[in-house]
Amino acid sequence: MKSNIVIFEILTAYFVLVGGIYTFWNIAENGYIEWAGSIAIILSGALSGFIAFYLALTQKKQGGVLVEDREDSDIDDGDPELGDFSPWSWWPILLAFGASIVVLGLCIGFNFWLSFLTLPILVIGVVGWVYEYYRGNFAR
Structure with a gap:
């Protein structure tokens, strides 16, 4: 720093x-x-x-x-746990697709109907990503 x-x-x-x-x-x-x-x-x-x-x-x-910044430190000294990430998860792709279409609808001529129609895809992506560890093979 x-x-x-x-x-x-x-x-x-x-x-x-x-x-x-x-x-x-x-x-x-x-x-x-x-x-x-x-x-x-x-x-x-x-x-x-x-x-x-x-x-x-x-x-x-x-x-x-x-x-x-220390000269005598190792790589592992400043390596914290960043979180638990799912490399097999498809939900971020659906969420990115839904968010991009919602924003695209707002940017191009204020097509609110496009944003309105793709808003459920965005909601499904958020809910699926949040609750992916609560059902299926990876339920805890």
């Missing part, structure tokens, strides 16, 4: 410097400030500064140096 903090601090300094140069260059060349570019570049620096600040606070709250 320390390397991420340093990268975002470098990006912050870069964007603020480039934003200042861009603004000064527009004033010297054109006699006025080009507001869209100047604000976009400077606010990009502010955004990367916020991310660096957040990461620094997160690292401080986690107790300083993380396992990933």
Whole structure:
């Protein structure tokens, strides 16, 4: 995480410097400030500064140096249990299909009828994925 903090601090300094140069260059060349570019570049620096600040606070709250940043740590030291995933499950495919058709219906000309007709597929995919361990061969 320390390397991420340093990268975002470098990006912050870069964007603020480039934003200042861009603004000064527009004033010297054109006699006025080009507001869209100047604000976009400077606010990009502010955004990367916020991310660096957040990461620094997160690292401080986690107790300083993380396992990933230590030189003497092994791979298994920072490898937590991420969850229980079903490699044989077909429900995510049905859920992705239903969600994509619902969003497609909303995006292309606000075809609410397409979204309305495929909403049950989305609901079936969610319910099937949530309850797949409660029935069949893998019931617990």
